[in-house]
Amino acid sequence: MRVIISRDTDTPIYVQIFEQVRRQILSGELLPGFRLPAERKLAESLGVNRTTILNAYRELKADGLVGSQVGNGTIVLTYLEEELNSKNDISQEPIWNQIFSQYSSKFDSYIVKDLLELASRSDVISFATGIASPETGPIQALKGIEYEIVEKKNYKALLHSPTEGFMSLREAVCGLMHKRGVYCKYDEVMMLSGSQQGIDLVGKLLLDPGDVVVVEEPSFFPAIQAFKTIGARVMGIPMDDKGMRIDVLEQLLQRYRPKFIYTMPTFQNPTGIEMELERRKKLVELAYKYRVLIVEDDAYGDLCYEGHSLPILKSMDNYGYIIYLSTFSKNVYSGLRLGWMVAHKRVVKEFAAAKQIMDLHSSSLSQWIIERFITNGSLEAHVPKICREYKLRRDAMYDALSKYAPSDLIWNRPRGGYYIWCRLPGGVSASKLVSKAAEYKVVFVPGTPFFTSGQGDDFIRLNFTFAAFKDIDEGVKKLCLAMKDLIDTKDNQEVFTDMEINPIV
Numbered sequence: 295m296r297v298i299i300s301r302d303t304d305t306p307i308y309v310q311i312f313e314q315v316r317r318q319i320l321s322g323e324l325l326p327g328f329r330l331p332a333e334r335k336l337a338e339s340l341g342v343n344r345t346t347i348l349n350a351y352r353e354l355k356a357d358g359l360v361g362s363q364v365g366n367g368t369i370v371l372t373y374l375e376e377e378l379n380s381k382n383d384i385s386q387e388p389i390w391n392q393i394f395s396q397y398s399s400k401f402d403s404y405i406v407k408d409l410l411e412l413a414s415r416s417d418v419i420s421f422a423t424g425i426a427s428p429e430t431g432p433i434q435a436l437k438g439i440e441y442e443i444v445e446k447k448n449y450k451a452l453l454h455s456p457t458e459g460f461m462s463l464r465e466a467v468c469g470l471m472h473k474r475g476v477y478c479k480y481d482e483v484m485m486l487s488g489s490q491q492g493i494d495l496v497g498k499l500l501l502d503p504g505d506v507v508v509v510e511e512p513s514f515f516p517a518i519q520a521f522k523t524i525g526a527r528v529m530g531i532p533m534d535d536k537g538m539r540i541d542v543l544e545q546l547l548q549r550y551r552p553k554f555i556y557t558m559p560t561f562q563n564p565t566g567i568e569m570e571l572e573r574r575k576k577l578v579e580l581a582y583k584y585r586v587l588i589v590e591d592d593a594y595g596d597l598c599y600e601g602h603s604l605p606i607l608k609s610m611d612n613y614g615y616i617i618y619l620s621t622f623s624k625n626v627y628s629g630l631r632l633g634w635m636v637a638h639k640r641v642v643k644e645f646a647a648a649k650q651i652m653d654l655h656s657s658s659l660s661q662w663i664i665e666r667f668i669t670n671g672s673l674e675a676h677v678p679k680i681c682r683e684y685k686l687r688r689d690a691m692y693d694a695l696s697k698y699a700p701s702d703l704i705w706n707r708p709r710g711g712y713y714i715w716c717r718l719p720g721g722v723s724a725s726k727l728v729s730k731a732a733e734y735k736v737v738f739v740p741g742t743p744f745f746t747s748g749q750g751d752d753f754i755r756l757n758f759t760f761a762a763f764k765d766i767d768e769g770v771k772k773l774c775l776a777m778k779d780l781i782d783t784k785d786n787q788e789v790f791t792d793m794e795i796n797p798i799v
Contacts (some may be wrong), residue, residue, distance in 0.1 A: 302532040311350035319359050321577040330368040371779050380531025419769035421738045421756040430683050432676045435667045451662035457650045459485025463665040475609030484642050487656045488634035489621035493517045495645050500528045507550040508540045512744030514563045530746040540576045547584045554587040561594040564744050564755040565715040566708025581615045592620045594711040596677050599685035614638035694770035714756045722780050724751050734772035
């Protein structure tokens with residue numbers, strides 16, 4: 295048995311001994327029946343206190359790896375001996391906290407996972423999920439699929455594609471990008487399993503632990519989480535009604551030289567705010583000046599309900615500083631899980647190598663459906679239809695808030711996107727409102743996850759695209775009743791406190 299201890303680490307010595315012996319037992323290096331050195335003898339040879347050895351052996355016994363036998367000391371157990379010596383059934387669950395990596399402990403997935411589950415319940419009105427209305431999806435995109443694949447023996451949709459995606463689809467995406475002012479070629483395009491995969495790739499390929507990333511604050515919370523799990527330092531730049539504060543950003547760029555800037559300049563999630571044109575130009579100039587990349591997440595750019603969308607940042611980029619992400623989830627079907635990236639050819643090459651390990655390539659069937667939907671002109675015809683529908687839903691939510699909201703609730707009226715962003719009345723906590731609203735069977739997303747360091751409990755995000763149109767007014771009414779319940783409770787508590795301090799005689 296070999297044990298080497300280090301006194302230059304924060305790991306306790308007994309844990310070092312336990313882990314090394316455990317590894318040797320599980321690898322088969324120490325066979326069943328092997329007798330471990332006596333505690334005193336091992337303590338002397340390692341120059342440690344005997345209690346340290348006792349603690350290490352105690353951990354090994356707790357894991358069922360060793361046992362004590364009269365006259366034989368501490369020996370490595372066989373599975374049979376462990377079963378005979380244990381009063382517990384050997385058929386037990388694994389010790390999960392010893393199995394998962396440290397990386398896994400950095401994830402906080404409850405928001406997305408739980409909200410998707412709630413969205414599927416028929417008894418709940420959901421203003422939480424960032425999902426397109428199932429009523430407005432272009433079902434014609436799926437028409438004739440079985441015939442075209444089976445009867446025409448068109449196997450393309452069922453075969454592997456290149457990691458970057460089918461070349462014909464990438465060329466079709468180039469056509470979409472040309473309409474957005476970006477004149478790219480197919481080798482600057484890569485298909486993604488949703489644009490969120492692009493965010494994950496950005497983090498993994500551009501960041502090392504300790505690197506600084508700049509985001510708007512508030513920002514898309516899965517992006518914040520993706521960057522933090524890698525060990526990056528995520529720094530928020532405040533926003534106003536014209537988007538990210540570029541003056542504050544430049545001060546941060548001078549001091550910290552971040553690896554990249556993550557931004558959603560068009561109908562931002564969660565606020566719905568658009569970055570004004572002058573700030574967009576200035577942001578691109580700062581990228582050149584400080585040689586910092588920009589990751590432009592443009593999930594909602596097509597969904598403009600009044601006037602025209604502003605030019606995307608990528609259309610202003612002449613030198614390859616901007617990595618552009620977009621998706622078909624917000625305007626076709628979220629379940630297709632298909633997005634795309636436009637970037638410098640060197641970026642696409644590196645990202646494709648990483649994506650190959652993740653999932654080899656995005657769904658061939660989804661790619662085939664979207665390619666057909668683009669090339670036959672259906673996507674171009676579909677987008678204005680959903681914009682008209684979502685404008686009605688936005689207005690219905692805005693009007694319902696005007697009708698039912700407490701007097702000091704503040705909310706906006708975005709020109710596009712999916713969300714209305716609300717500041718709660720003074721003293722009302724979003725985390726408490728979640729529980730109270732659940733009693734009324736209404737769900738939303740509290741503001742805290744969208745901030746980098748725990749702020750945001752005075753904000754909530756409301757999605758107006760997913761709930762049935764007929765439920766929007768009723769859902770807002772119930773949500774506002776929940777707010778008023780909390781306000782009444784707070785007022786009653788304050789009155790009671792005043793009475794305690796100044797009793798009436």
